[in-house]
Amino acid sequence: MTPDSTATVVGLTKKTEYLVRQLILPVEEQHGGNAHDLPDDVRRALQTAARTAGVFAPQVGAAFGGLGLNMHDRAPIFEASGYSLFGPVAQNCAAPDEGNMHLMERLASPDQQRRYLRPLAAGRIRSCFAMTEPVPGEGFDPSVLNTTAERTSGGWVINGRKWFVTGADGSAFAIVVARTSGEPDSRSGATMFLVDADSPGLRIRPDRETHRATVFARESELIFENLEVSDDMVLGEVDRGFDYAQTRLWNTRLTNCMRWLGSARRAADIAVTRAASQSSAGRRLGDLGMVQQLIADNEIDIAASRGLVERACLLLDAGEPSAQATSIAKTFVAEAVGRVVDRSLQICSAPGYSEDAPLSWLYREVRLFRIDDGPLETQRWAIARRALRMADERAS
Structure with missing residues (x-):
C-alpha cells in the first residue's frame, strides 16, 4: 500500500465514522434497529447521504459508480460502517447485495451488467442470492442441489425450492443456483x-421470520415451477456454479467479518462507557478487576480478529490460495464477536439487555453470524482437512 492510498483509506474511514455517528445511529434508534419494515424512502435517503459524503459503495468498481477499493482497503471502512446496524445499508455494502455485486462484476456479461449490476450498484434496486434448500437439499452446501435447470430449445426450465433467502421480498432479481448436470x-x-422477481413460475413466500433484522423484508421461500429463462440469463459459464459460489463465499466471509467487527467495537465502547460512569458498592465499575478483565479480553478479541481478516484480505488481493485463511478468519471472528457482545452485556447488566437498548439488538444479530454460511463445526472440519492435506504434501 502506498502512502497516498493509506491516506485515502484513512480519510474514507473517518468520513464513514462521522456519517454513522451523526446521521445513521439516530435513524437506527428511531426504528429500533430493525430494517424489516423500514420504508424504502428511508433507505434511499440514507444512501443519498452516504453518496454525498463520498463513501457510497466502497466495494464497487469506479466504472459502476463505486470507490473500487480492494479487500484490504475496504476492511476498516466496512468496520466503521458496521458500527451501526444500518450503516452497510446506507453505504450499499450490505448482504446479500454486496456479494452479488462482487460476483456480477467478475462474471456478468456487458448486457447483464447494464440490466442488473448498474442499478444494483446505484442502490435503485435490491437483489437476493438463492442457494439454500430445504431437506433433502443440504443447507448451505451448493454441491447438494435438488433444484434443477433443464435445457430446452429456448433456454432453460427451473424447478425446485429455496428457503431462508435473505431479503427476497421486494428484490428485483435473484441469483439462483440450480443443478444442470x-x-x-x-x-x-x-x-x-x-x-427476475416477476418471472412467471416464481412464487416468493416471505414467511420465514428470523432474528436477522438488519436486512429488508424477511427470510423468504422461493418456489420455482417450470420457470423459463433464456440462455442470456446464465451468469458465467454453465456447470461452473459451484466454483463461483466458493468465490463468492470467500469474499463474503471476510466482508461479514468486517461489518460484524463494527458491531463488536460498538458493544465494547458501550461497555467501557458504562464501566467509566457507573458505580457498584461505592466503587467505580471500571475499577473492579473483574470488569477490567472483561474489557481487556474484548480489546484482545477485536485486535486478533482484525489481524486474521487483514491476512486473508492480503491473500485474496494477491490472488493467492485463501480458502484456509478465510475459513480461519470467519470461524474465529464469528465467535470473538459473540464473546465481545456477551461480555459487554455482563458489564452493563440488565439495562443492556432491555428490548430498546443497542446491546440487545447487537446480541440478536451477532448470534446469527455464527451460522451465516454454515455451522462453525463444518468450517472447522474443512480447516482440519486442509491442514492434514498440506501435511501429507510436505511428507511426500
Whole structure:
C-alpha cells in the first residue's frame, strides 16, 4: 500500500465514522434497529447521504459508480460502517447485495451488467442470492442441489425450492443456483441464473421470520415451477456454479467479518462507557478487576480478529490460495464477536439487555453470524482437512 492510498483509506474511514455517528445511529434508534419494515424512502435517503459524503459503495468498481477499493482497503471502512446496524445499508455494502455485486462484476456479461449490476450498484434496486434448500437439499452446501435447470430449445426450465433467502421480498432479481448436470452430492454441474422477481413460475413466500433484522423484508421461500429463462440469463459459464459460489463465499466471509467487527467495537465502547460512569458498592465499575478483565479480553478479541481478516484480505488481493485463511478468519471472528457482545452485556447488566437498548439488538444479530454460511463445526472440519492435506504434501 502506498502512502497516498493509506491516506485515502484513512480519510474514507473517518468520513464513514462521522456519517454513522451523526446521521445513521439516530435513524437506527428511531426504528429500533430493525430494517424489516423500514420504508424504502428511508433507505434511499440514507444512501443519498452516504453518496454525498463520498463513501457510497466502497466495494464497487469506479466504472459502476463505486470507490473500487480492494479487500484490504475496504476492511476498516466496512468496520466503521458496521458500527451501526444500518450503516452497510446506507453505504450499499450490505448482504446479500454486496456479494452479488462482487460476483456480477467478475462474471456478468456487458448486457447483464447494464440490466442488473448498474442499478444494483446505484442502490435503485435490491437483489437476493438463492442457494439454500430445504431437506433433502443440504443447507448451505451448493454441491447438494435438488433444484434443477433443464435445457430446452429456448433456454432453460427451473424447478425446485429455496428457503431462508435473505431479503427476497421486494428484490428485483435473484441469483439462483440450480443443478444442470450430474447428481446430488456431485461437486460439479451447478449453474447460476439471473431470475427476475416477476418471472412467471416464481412464487416468493416471505414467511420465514428470523432474528436477522438488519436486512429488508424477511427470510423468504422461493418456489420455482417450470420457470423459463433464456440462455442470456446464465451468469458465467454453465456447470461452473459451484466454483463461483466458493468465490463468492470467500469474499463474503471476510466482508461479514468486517461489518460484524463494527458491531463488536460498538458493544465494547458501550461497555467501557458504562464501566467509566457507573458505580457498584461505592466503587467505580471500571475499577473492579473483574470488569477490567472483561474489557481487556474484548480489546484482545477485536485486535486478533482484525489481524486474521487483514491476512486473508492480503491473500485474496494477491490472488493467492485463501480458502484456509478465510475459513480461519470467519470461524474465529464469528465467535470473538459473540464473546465481545456477551461480555459487554455482563458489564452493563440488565439495562443492556432491555428490548430498546443497542446491546440487545447487537446480541440478536451477532448470534446469527455464527451460522451465516454454515455451522462453525463444518468450517472447522474443512480447516482440519486442509491442514492434514498440506501435511501429507510436505511428507511426500
